[in-house]
Amino acid sequence: MNPYPPSSSPRGPGFPSGLFAGKTLAGKKGERVMRWTALTYIGLLVVLPILAISGETVKSGFRTILADLSRPEALASLKLTFLLAFTMILITSCMGTLTAWVMVRYPFRGKAVVNALIDLPFAIPTVVTGLMLVVLYGPASAIGSFMNRNGVEVIYAKPGIVLALLYVTFPFVVRAVQPVLMEMNMEMEEAAACLGAGKWTIFKRIVFPSLLPSILTGAAQAFSKALGEFGSVVIVAGNIPMKTQIAPVYIYGEIESYNPSGALAVSLVLLAGSMIVLLLLNVARRVGTRYGA
Amino acid sequence: MGIDVRHLVKRFRSSCQKTEGFLAVDDVSFSVQPGQMVALLGPSGSGKSTVLRIIAGLESPDSGHVIMQNHDVTWTPPQNRHIGFVFQHYALFKNMTVWKNIAFGLEVNRWEPEIVAAQVERFLALVQLKGYENRYPCQLSGGQRQRVALARALAPRPAFLLLDEPFGALDTKVRRNLAVQLRELHDEVKTTSVFVTHDQEEAFELADEIVVINRGRVEQAGTARDVYDRPASKFVASFIGNVNMVEGVNDGHTLWIGPLRRAVVPARALENRGELVLLVRPESIEVCSSPCSDTLDVMIRTVAYRGDRYEMMLDLDGLELRMIVDRQRGASRTWQTGATLHVRFSRFAVFEASEGHEALRDKLRSLGYIE
């Protein structure tokens, strides 16, 4: 009955209070110890690094950061990253939704194998992903040389980066849409058909709107992941500044050449980009679960 | 001009195995007069929903025909049949408001926007949901969702209204209320309707005619009176209402009843001979003041006062009989457990016991028709 995909941490209004639950702020001693252990751990591992990068930002000042950011290489890398990530989510949204649809709705042989394949990108190390793509589509391979002869460069060019991003983010949309599609039984569509709606109308007005929240969820996760993707792209891209150098690779280069302020500026933009996307997603989900359920 | 269902057969085959499949609908025929409301009544799993879905065009029959208004629509897609379908779990469009839900059928049929608005308003008022236009289905209670589903199905002025266990998911009180509302709505719009239920009271309350279905076959079709008072089969008799099952033997002039085969001379001559089963409704057991040729002596086991009636369990040579005495008659005397009564079966249905009494009772018990 919920139009939105289940959030990973649903919070009902009647929140359970039981074991380890402090009724007030000052609960039992054991509970307090546990809570502070968790908070300290998160503080040390997550908050402290964030503080470090924020502090560094304050220290170097707005001017410097802007100057570092306006270097053509930095700007180009950021532009490229966002552009390619955007291209990627357009493709992955379509193909991911289609894959989920086929997996849920159509019977065919070898479904279990396909199901396992879908998860593979999450399991395989990103460097290995990059290598695999180079092996298959690189200039040395049959496919790659064929495409080169026809004037299409894949590896060491932008299409290769998109391919790598598609690979590493493929499961997001599929896994977001699949459960929603499974839960959405045929009844809604049947009801629409009885009311006189044709196939296309049913898809446009019933099926697609019901899937849209989950598609967006998957796409947002994929986008956030793509902004930060490093391992596969660094191998596939060729990393030519101004041409095929994406932002994480640029940051790595700056760190290697002992230029932390250059790394800082671009890092901040990347961080802001993916955090805003995920934050928007979380807000949408919270609003969604309030209306759903 | 109504709906004619002719010799429908439907077998569900699982796609992976080459098995016989499950025969869900087996030669079902009945007809619905225009403007009438017909109930498909039967235990769950008997194939009622499948029949209804075939009528709607959501399922294809293996053979047989569905005739609507003298058109054979067996192979017409649901979109072209002018039906309103109310699903058991409502199947409201979750991504649309109540208003949009009701307007959907009108919009896809290209009604003018003003007329759509007017019609939606009208049906919102009819199902008493004014003020809920902008809610989403998840923000409504079960009863309200049900009413939206009803309005959505009726708003495009369907020629036929089909309802699949429309009140199945609601609690008893809401169910009663809505059943009355549905009947009123039907009396107002007079759409030819078929509804599915496993609840005989609902069927009795709403339907002009009842089609009793068991294991994919039509057991009996007729008015409430027909199926209650003149059941065509043991199944109908036991499924509709409460019933006592008493075995007996008829030797031509005397009926030997009960485990100990007590002799009774029935008031009417029985056609059936030999081993018999008598199905007696609890309210058809009548108490007589003195023993005579057609009475049986029974002992009262328990007495329960239910407000509008007394319910008694009687003991006939070890066989338990349920008797219902209405309040007024019951209040005229005292009932004592252990006392002996002289009772007569004022009305009963007789069937031949083809398989022997015990086997039959076991079967009915396993199906849950008797206790």
Place this chain on the structure above:
Amino acid sequence: MVPNPFTDISRSVRRRDQRQSPRRYQWFFLRRDPRLMQRLLIAAVLAWLAFLIAFPLIGIITHTFADGWRPFVDALIEPEAMHAFIITLLVTGVAVMINVVFGIIIGLVIARHQFPGKILVEELVSLPLAVSPVVAGFMFILLFGRNGWLGSWFEAGGVRIIYALPGMIIATIFVTLPFVSKEVIPVLLEIGTEMEDAARTLGASPWQVFRYITFPSIRWGLAYGITLTTARALGEFGAVLVVSGNIIGRTQTATLHIHESYTNLHFQGAFSASLVLAVISFTMLLVMEFFRRRIEKSREN
């Protein structure tokens, strides 16, 4: 405007529908899309999956064994490769152990406690998912580097964190932080507190409640989380690359070794190590699938 009970359906019932041709109209009955459409879409998806995921996998396998087993084995028993795998196992082992313990604690705190700022804590826990691995590494350099906020302090105590094992472990922990708690929290919320309360009323100590009630119910979710954590830790590259300094024979993990070999055009080494990692991840995948089935099964019960 009174609804007409006898709406005439004859205009919409098409003549051709009345012909007896079940086969042809079967797809109208909503259970199926047209056969051809099904075939085309399935073909499209399979082709997509093949070119994106399956063929690259096959490609790397055939490449690795292009010259038989020998080069594969040789590339793996090189001391650098061996050492890199040992470092990877070490880093993964420590990171997983720490994250399991704290992941459970975080899960319990978020699912069972009520305190101000909990939403913030939840967001913080899932933050590492939103941070680019390179940026994560960079943050730890800012923190623990020679001129870093805490780095100088550690340096004075003679402890090296950046360009050494501790930094790599910390970076891996950061990157895999959310996985365990993310899997445990939904299960904890789902089972509610009834059983735990019941056990407590029977006099069980908090530890006993955890041991005999809570733990058995989160078991499979936890296992799934651990598998995810392990897979991610084994394959972590960006954060570790930035933090480790990539010193061969000292701070080089398997993924770093692959990258190094590749950039030095030592392809056999890169492919062989990649294949080993790919096989391990594939095993992880199967294990994950197994745990997911178990979770679903226990949810049904």
